[in-house]
Amino acid sequence: RKEVEQDPGPFNVPEGATVAFNCTYSNSASQSFFWYRQDCRKEPKLLMSVYSSGNEDGRFTAQLNRASQYISLLIRDSKLSDSATYLCVVNFGNEKLTFGTGTRLTIIP
């Protein structure tokens, strides 16, 4: 079993819709959690950090469920510019981050 698992998609969603991604992780001792965004042929960039039960930043909401060992990302009122690959990232309590393989999202006009 992979340490961090994501649905690879692709998710094809009409502009203005709401879309949600889930990510599961294997280690209950995990310390911190992140969502990164990666555009085609570009480097990953931090979208949100998730340190407690969850947080919100504009149209983006991240939630953490430690009991079930998953985190989710909700995007409301999706824009064309939200098209990207979204990476679920977990710190298992050391000097490294573990990356999921990513969920690809395409927003359709």
Place this chain on the structure above:
Amino acid sequence: NAGVTQTPKFRVLKTGQSMTLLCAQDMNHEYMYWYRQDPGMGLRLIHYSVGEGTTAKGEVPDGYNVSRLKKQNFLLGLESAAPSQTSVYFCASSTLVVDGFTDTQYFGPGTRLTVL
């Protein structure tokens, strides 16, 4: 601040050739990392460093060597390139938080390497 920079951006090698990829960061970060990214595989950690003069193996270290002689630089070397090393290479850096674990990583723009 330039953040994390990588040179070169693109490179084509022949099998058996050697090269060094350079990563530099100006954020005074303690930790630095080298990843490779292949289609469908996600980011895989090659080597990393928790401080000047220290290096450690990641998930896929074979065929690569690294050095961290200065805090701001992290070099990745391919001694004898193979077609299986065709990939996009990303460098990242992060700061120490507490108890030795890291926080957000900041990535360079990547190096696209093709080995023929």
